[in-house]
Amino acid sequence: MFTCKQVSNALSKEDYEKLPPLRRFFLRLHVKLCVFCGKYNRQVMDSQDMCRCYKEHEITSEETFAQYRPQMESA
Numbered sequence: 001m002f003t004c005k006q007v008s009n010a011l012s013k014e015d016y017e018k019l020p021p022l023r024r025f026f027l028r029l030h031v032k033l034c035v036f037c038g039k040y041n042r043q044v045m046d047s048q049d050m051c052r053c054y055k056e057h058e059i060t061s062e063e064t065f066a067q068y069r070p071q072m073e074s075a
Contacts, residue, residue: 002030011027
């Protein structure tokens, strides 16, 4: 089991989805069970999820938009 400090450092330094599965499992377990840091680290994980989702959505929207963008006429 990780300490609160280890969990906070791991979440602040990198995206938890990029961590190895076992480490990611223990991070999530700690966040769900910890009374002290659980709420804060849950918000950090949710923020990372939202950013990842927004980034994926932005990329697909940009590709779709590029298909319908009017082309400039050359002079």
